[in-house]
Amino acid sequence: MHLSVRQKDSLMRHGVAISIDGPSASGKTSLAYALASRLGTRVLDTGLTYRAVAYAASRGPLPPDGRLFDVLRHELAAPGARPALPAVVYHGEDITDAIWSAEVEQQLRFISADPAWRRDITDHHRAIIGGHERMIVVGRDCATTLMTNADCHVFLTAMEAVRRERRRAQYRTQPERAVNVGPVTRLDDITREHVSRQPRGLVLDTTFLPTPAAVRAVLHHLGECR
Ligand SMILES: Nc1ncnc2c1ncn2[C@@H]1O[C@H](COP(=O)(O)OP(=O)(O)OP(=O)(O)O)[C@@H](O)[C@H]1O
Numbered sequence: 001m002h003l004s005v006r007q008k009d010s011l012m013r014h015g016v017a018i019s020i021d022g023p024s025a026s027g028k029t030s031l032a033y034a035l036a037s038r039l040g041t042r043v044l045d046t047g048l049t050y051r052a053v054a055y056a057a058s059r060g061p062l063p064p065d066g067r068l069f070d071v072l073r074h075e076l077a078a079p080g081a082r083p084a085l086p087a088v089v090y091h092g093e094d095i096t097d098a099i100w101s102a103e104v105e106q107q108l109r110f111i112s113a114d115p116a117w118r119r120d121i122t123d124h125h126r127a128i129i130g131g132h133e134r135m136i137v138v139g140r141d142c143a144t145t146l147m148t149n150a151d152c153h154v155f156l157t158a159m160e161a162v163r164r165e166r167r168r169a170q171y172r173t174q175p176e177r178a179v180n181v182g183p184v185t186r187l188d189d190i191t192r193e194h195v196s197r198q199p200r201g202l203v204l205d206t207t208f209l210p211t212p213a214a215v216r217a218v219l220h221h222l223g224e225c226r
Pocket residue numbers: 022023024025026027028029030031047166167169170206207209210211214
């Protein structure tokens with residue numbers, strides 16, 4: 001079922017807040033931008049900040065008290081659009097591509113496991129969201145942190161082998177990009193469990209579900225929730 005013209009008009013006029021969580025290559029970003037272009041919404045991909053902080057850590061010691069975000073900028077695109085490059089800037093340098101390297105991937109596990117960094121990054125995201133509270137936020141914990149009051153909480157899952165193959169295919173022509181996709185993490189499990197218990201929660205397995213079908217499922221769910 002699709003949203004009625006009136007429902008869609010209302011979503012576009014009043015805005016909509018959606019959290020999309022799930023493991024690597026489950027299709028979060030693809031779903032987020034497909035929904036954003038249908039609903040005229042902005043997207044915040046929180047994973048980009050974790051990657052940017054890991055990049056900065058791989059370049060030298062980091063200030064622990066949030067001052068890093070004076071020099072690390074994460075640009076949001078206009079509603080309904082993907083960000084034009086540069087989307088992530090560190091000390092004036094465009095690091096949008098560099099944050100996907102294998103070296104950054106090594107640092108990521110330390111940054112995402114550190115409660116102090118998680119707190120600082122989440123605070124930074126709250127500041128980015130600021131005036132644009134009606135938006136789509138993508139990550140691993142958005143349903144439980146930034147977007148607890150979202151109109152709809154989506155958790156995407158997909159078989160590990162399928163996720164790994166997607167990432168390999170995605171970066172076939174970019175050998176400098178890390179392609180390691182791991183198993184579902186404890187944080188993913190916690191978020192999934194949380195989303196599955198929410199009245200506005202929707203858990204979708206994208207293993208055999210293309211993005212347009214996932215978009216339809218979310219729009220249908222939004223129609224039911226409102
Ligand atoms: N539902 C789907 N069916 C098949 N392929 C998909 C689907 N969703 C995404 N893909 C493909 O899988 C790859 C990874 O997708 P995407 O970047 O959206 O995942 P992600 O969950 O945001 O990953 P990450 O968390 O690592 O940023 C892309 O090449 C994308 O085209």
